[in-house]
Amino acid sequence: xxxxxxxxxxxxxxxxxxxxxxxxxxxxxxxxxxxxxxxxxxxxxxxxxxxxxxxxxxxxxxxxxxxxxxxxxxxxxxxxxxxxxxxxxxxxxxxxxxxxxxxxxxxxxxxxxxxxxxxxxxxxxxxxxxxxxxxxxxxxxxxxxxxxxxxxxxxxxxxxxxxxxxxxxxxxxxxxxxxxxxxxxxxxxxxxxxxxxxxxxxxxxxxxxxxxxxxxxxxxxxxxxxxxxxxxxxxxxxxx
Ligand SMILES: Nc1ncnc2c1ncn2[C@@H]1O[C@H](COP(=O)(O)OP(=O)(O)O)[C@@H](O)[C@H]1O
Ligand SMILES: [Mg+2]
Numbered sequence: 001x002x003x004x005x006x007x008x009x010x011x012x013x014x015x016x017x018x019x020x021x022x023x024x025x026x027x028x029x030x031x032x033x034x035x036x037x038x039x040x041x042x043x044x045x046x047x048x049x050x051x052x053x054x055x056x057x058x059x060x061x062x063x064x065x066x067x068x069x070x071x072x073x074x075x076x077x078x079x080x081x082x083x084x085x086x087x088x089x090x091x092x093x094x095x096x097x098x099x100x101x102x103x104x105x106x107x108x109x110x111x112x113x114x115x116x117x118x119x120x121x122x123x124x125x126x127x128x129x130x131x132x133x134x135x136x137x138x139x140x141x142x143x144x145x146x147x148x149x150x151x152x153x154x155x156x157x158x159x160x161x162x163x164x165x166x167x168x169x170x171x172x173x174x175x176x177x178x179x180x181x182x183x184x185x186x187x188x189x190x191x192x193x194x195x196x197x198x199x200x201x202x203x204x205x206x207x208x209x210x211x212x213x214x215x216x217x218x219x220x221x222x223x224x225x226x227x228x229x230x231x232x233x234x235x236x237x238x239x240x
Contacts, residue, residue: 001023001024001025001026001060001061002023002024002047002058002059002060002077002151002182002184003022003023003024003057003058003059003060004020004021004022004023004024004043004046004047004056004057004058005021005056005057005058005059006019006020006021006055006056006057007019007020007021007043007046007053007055007056007057007058008053008054008055008056009039009042009043009046009051009052009053009054010054011042015206016039016042016206017039017042017043017046017053017206017207018205018206018207019055019056019206019207020039020043020056020203020206020207020208021208021211022043022201022208022211024151024182024184025182025198025199026182027177027180027182028177028182028183028197028198028199029173029174029177029182029183029185029196029197029198029199029214030182030183030184030185030197030198030199030200030201031185031186031187031190031193031194031196031197031199031200031201031214031217032184032185032186032187032200032201032202032203033186033187033188033190033193033194033200033201033202033203033217033223033227034186034188034202034203034204035188035204035226035227036188038203038204038205038206039203039205039206040155040156040186040203041082041155041156041186042206043186043203044079044081044082044153044155044184044186046058047065047072047077047079047153047184048069048072048073048077048079048153049065049066049067049068049069049071049072050069060075060077060151065077070102073102073147074102075150076148076149076150076151077149077150077151077153078144078145078147078149078151078152078153079144079153079155080140080141080143080144080152080153080154080155080157081140081155082155082156082159082186083156083159084136084137084139084140085140086128086136086139086140086143087128088127088128088129089127089128089129090127090128091124091125091126091127091128092120092123092124092125092126092128092131092139093110093124093125094128095128095139095143096109096110096113096120096139096142096143096146097110097146098143099142099143099144099145099146099147100146100147100148101147102147103146103147103148106146109145109146109148110146112145113142113145113146116142116145116172116175117138117139117141117142119135119138120135120138120139120142123135133160133161133165134161134162134165134168134169137157137161137165137169138169138172140157141154141157141169141172141173141176145176145181149181150181150182151181151182151183151184152176152181152182152183152184153183153184153186154173154183154184154185154186155186156186156187156188157169157173157185157187158170158187158189158192159188166189166192167192170192170193170195170196171196173185173196174196177196185197190223190227190228191218191227191228194214194215194217194218194228195214195218197214198213198214199211199212199213199214200212200213200214200217200218201217202217202223202227210222210223
């Protein structure tokens with residue numbers, strides 16, 4: 001289990017996290033919903049070792065995570081960052097190979113990636129920058145899987161995608177979880193995230209204000225009012 005306990009993080013004078021607690025149970029999808037600026041990406045950066053928290057702890061099966069990002073990847077925790085961050089000038093396959101830099105033999109991973117994402121197979125020699133938004137998101141997820149994660153952290157995978165593609169990405173996330181990978185899914189698209197998650201937490205101004213089974217969170221009155229009230233708002237995606 002990945003356990004976040006009383007996590008605090010500030011960018012200079014901007015206090016982004018003010019005591020985040022979260023338990024990510026093995027084998028589950030845990031959705032973290034919250035509006036823009038709530039601290040979701042900051043929390044992800046703390047888990048992956050890119051941000052050093054000022055207070056609090058993150059443990060995996062009772063052990064504090066190692067201090068460096070590449071060591072955290074070796075523990076099986078892999079982030080698919082917000083905004084994809086693929087290498088536009090490299091080919092699809094080169095992007096995948098970079099994702100698997102910690103793995104000795106990347107052949108099987110590449111094969112699995114192309115089985116899961118046939119569209120990437122068709123475009124493996126194409127520069128990643130020429131892919132559509134949806135394909136770039138698939139590539140970002142496939143690249144994350146190349147590191148053979150036990151825990152996959154997904155930061156707003158639906159951001160900027162058309163509704164049909166959002167559904168496709170969500171069913172891929174479900175499929176990945178069914179293969180035994182634990183998923184921490186950060187989303188502004190609360191409706192879609194809650195539909196596939198087992199557990200959910202609501203992050204507001206750097207604190208988890210609600211947490212529980214996803215089905216219960218989806219029925220919570222204040223969650224409905226703030227995040228699920230109007231379909232139009234929930235489906236709008238990000239606004240940066
Ligand atoms: N690099 C940064 N420097 C300064 N402030 C930042 C930086 N990144 C994020 N913040 C601030 O920290 C808060 C949380 O941001 P973020 O974690 O990106 O939220 P979310 O991912 O939920 O939209 C916001 O107030 C944001 O403006
Ligand atoms: Mg974010």
